[in-house]
Amino acid sequence: MKQEIQVLDVVAVTEDIADRGLLRGQVGTVVESLDQSVFEVEFVDNDGKTYAMLPLKSSQLLVLHYQPA
Numbered sequence: 600m601k602q603e604i605q606v607l608d609v610v611a612v613t614e615d616i617a618d619r620g621l622l623r624g625q626v627g628t629v630v631e632s633l634d635q636s637v638f639e640v641e642f643v644d645n646d647g648k649t650y651a652m653l654p655l656k657s658s659q660l661l662v663l664h665y666q667p668a
Contacts, residue, residue, distance in 0.1 A: 604629060604638055610660040619651050
């Protein structure tokens with residue numbers, strides 16, 4: 600069973616998004632749910648500066664977990 604994506608989840612993109620300069624595996628944070636399967640994701644650098652913010656489908660995202668389920 601796939602976990603539903605929630606606002607503030609930390610996610611990684613599962614594919615390159617060349618037109619936005621994102622590579623598979625880059626990590627962002629879900630900042631808004633636009634639809635059941637579309638989420639606004641913000642990507643920030645180590646200085647906290649946003650370098651990309653775009654809507655992505657749930658199929659393009661992998662929720663990251665830092666503790667056992």
